[in-house]
Amino acid sequence: MENKSKRVLIACDSSATLLGFRGKLIAELVKSNEVHVFTPKICCDATADQLKAMQVIVHENALNGSNVAVFSDLKYIYQLFQLIRTIKPDIFFPYTFKPVIYGTVIAKLCKVNRITPMLTGLGYNFAPQAAKRSFISHITGHLLKWSLLYSERQHIIFQNQDDYHTLLKGGIISKRHKAFIVNGSGVDLSNYKYSIPNTRYISFLMISRLINAKGVKEFYEAAKLVQQKFPEIKFKLLGPYDNNIDAIDQELYALIRSGEVLEYLGQVDDVRPHIKAASILVLPSYYGEGVPRCMLEGMAMGRAIITCDSVGCRETINPSAKQPNGFLIPVKNITALASKMEHYIHHTKDILIYGVNGRKFAKEKFDVNLVNAAMLKIMQLN
Template identity: 25%
Template sequence: MKTDKANQTIVFVSNDIDNFRHHRKHLVDVAVEMDKNVIVMAGGNGTPPANCYHKKIEINRFRLHWSDFNIIFSIIKSILYYRPEILHLINLKPYLYGGVAAQVAKLLGWRGNLVVSVPGLGRLYDTQNLTAAKKMRLRVVELVLRACLRDATICFETSSDRDFWIERRLTVIDRTELTNGTGIDLEQFHPPEKRHSDRRLKVLYAGRLLKAKGLDVFLAAAKTCGMENVDMIVAGQTEADPDGVSENTLREHPEVLFLGRVDDMPRLLGQADVVVLPSRYNEGVPRILIEAAACGCVTVATDFPGSRALIKEGVTGFFLQRSTKESQANEIVSIIEKLSKNPTMIKVIGNNAIEHIRKEGFASDAVKSAFHRIYSQ
């Protein structure tokens, strides 16, 4: 790390270093291209991206606790020690506590800039399970965000999320930026020269093994599908999340092939025909859907703003309605039956999806250019 350029440093704060490396490596690339020092404050024990220093902090994503004050103190100390030109906060707890830390650091003389990435509204705004306690917690969180992010540049993946924040008076439009998700390398994610020819339809769920992501819906669809020429595949890593689905639970579903963690996603997507994401909360633009579309897969996802950026009904994929687990599972089975009888439809929709991804700015270069401009400002 270039210790002689402390004022040309970007400090990132994120929940998990593995997630940061997978979804935000392009931000490190931009910072390095701009000749910045890069420090990533994140939880987890994974491997950080190249060209950055990983400063580990403990972040429990699933509850608010008095011990979280340690996160605020750690960020304050890092700001005052490194004096970063930019503090870039990603995920809810980082921009909640990082926002508080930034305001304290400014009182102590820091004059850097604050950038926030909002990957989606997340489970905080899961209106289906909004109890009185959650409503109160939501009010407190929004109060803190209004106070601490008033001078931040807020980056959104969808105009819907941006408008929602503006309506809730969490920011103003002049302080917002729009980017097309996290961006992918189209040299890496591309359609295979030749897909499998065994006439079996391969349907994939790939991502965090969470019920809120719709894994329970996918498992219900697999249980009721009962088609001999269809392979239902799950890829992902178990994690310590109260909403998580365990490997033991997945093993209780013999109709599903569970692969566990998969590092070579381009190869896996090159073997898949359909990728399903029945998420129950409002995400940004899901990376797995971008990757799947770029590889020529038919994408099937719950109808939310992030999926609308990628899916045109019947043209580049299919929507699932926000409804019960059973009805969504039945929708998935109906789509699978339709596609299994019409291989030509799979090819046409896949080609449409590839064209959409390449034309609409989902490549990593386009997203990197956007953040180069943001950091330069």
């Protein structure tokens, strides 16, 4: 490989996010840097081929990012330690919890010059409902505090103001820490192109992993209420049912798969045809998002949205009353969700107007090129 100016190591907990969430950033990094990624096994040949074509050097592991797995985590820590000692990166960029918690500590021990951990949302461990998991939440908080201990070489990246203030209030970080806030992961407006939504045959689409805190049950119950009045309206759910501590129960999963209320689409490689076919995007999440990517994709394609007044989600609603792009509803409020769905059914022009406004808002705030420029500045690579 030709001599590049800096050696960058990226660590993640899912290979699926490398190109979908970080593809444009990686493309910018490889222009003048040697880029390595430390990722769970890449099962998609197209992803592996594209990373190879970009001259990204891939190092695979067996990390389980969703659940506690002591022996697997210890093996991951050892492998990452050995990798950092071997390649000696100038910049270490971990994102999501386990790579941030384990990787940031290891990078400090190995004296990496620039460490830029990115918190892509705090998840349910820092949400009010996390009382049910108080032990796990307590441990996670201590591990994060230990990992993010102040260092002159460390620049912490957040995707929203709420997460920064949560960690500040919780004593996990202090005002002394070097912290930066970017507008989510951004969205590639050239890849997610505007299309006119169908207002004659209205359909609502939710894109999410099937976990409780994403609001899957709320979407199902609200759809059931609306269908009692408007049986012709379609409701679709797209996303995987995976092995997660907060996965929906088997009873709800069976109801979803029955197709009586929702059309379940499962997991797909490309969400764009499904967004194009939808009239409105819905995400009643109280998970503790960074900024939900599916909402940005929907906005970019000109779709009106409904989401919760919760961390990360509220970032996707334009605060300007002159350019509304959707509705915020209270967390876990099925009645409010159904009411906003009915608003679009009764006011089909708003589907069009809010969709155009959403595209404009995405361009102004969430354009991936703007976000990546901010990221490169934080990494001191521009």
